[in-house]
Amino acid sequence: MTLTEIGCCGAYCATCKEWKERTCKGCKMGYDTGERDLSRAKCKIKVCCIGKGFVSCADCPDIQKCQVINDFHSKKSYKYGKYKQAIEFIKQNGYDEFMKIADTWTNAYGKYK
Numbered sequence: 001m002t003l004t005e006i007g008c009c010g011a012y013c014a015t016c017k018e019w020k021e022r023t024c025k026g027c028k029m030g031y032d033t034g035e036r037d038l039s040r041a042k043c044k045i046k047v048c049c050i051g052k053g054f055v056s057c058a059d060c061p062d063i064q065k066c067q068v069i070n071d072f073h074s075k076k077s078y079k080y081g082k083y084k085q086a087i088e089f090i091k092q093n094g095y096d097e098f099m100k101i102a103d104t105w106t107n108a109y110g111k112y113k
């Protein structure tokens with residue numbers, strides 16, 4: 001799997017059912033090829049993150065004070081906390097370690113050992 005399949009917010013597109021069934025275009029796929037236009041994207045997180053050239057918000061030096069990502073990660077549903085955990089894991093362990101674990105998941109988030 002590739003870095004492109006890691007969503008800016010920490011969702012992992014590569015193992016997500018919606019992505020596999022192509023009912024979702026994923027977070028970042030197609031913007032580098034011109035197939036999709038970032039100026040038309042609705043998600044503020046990815047507009048900011050891709051626009052700044054980051055793989056994910058884990059690369060951002062301003063993440064602690066970023067209201068956009070912190071509000072998103074604080075939303076009530078379980079998955080948002082898991083996306084936050086992914087970003088924190090990446091910050092501590094890097095993308096290669098993240099993908100080794102994430103590639104065993106069956107959804108856009110999962111367990112860590």
Ligand code: SF4
Nearest residue numbers: 007008009027043045
């Ligand atoms: S919520 Fe935004 S940043 Fe997260 S995966 Fe979806 S499009 Fe990407």
Ligand code: SF4
Nearest residue numbers: 048049057060063066
């Ligand atoms: S400013 Fe916020 S949304 Fe933009 S890259 Fe940094 S953490 Fe992500």
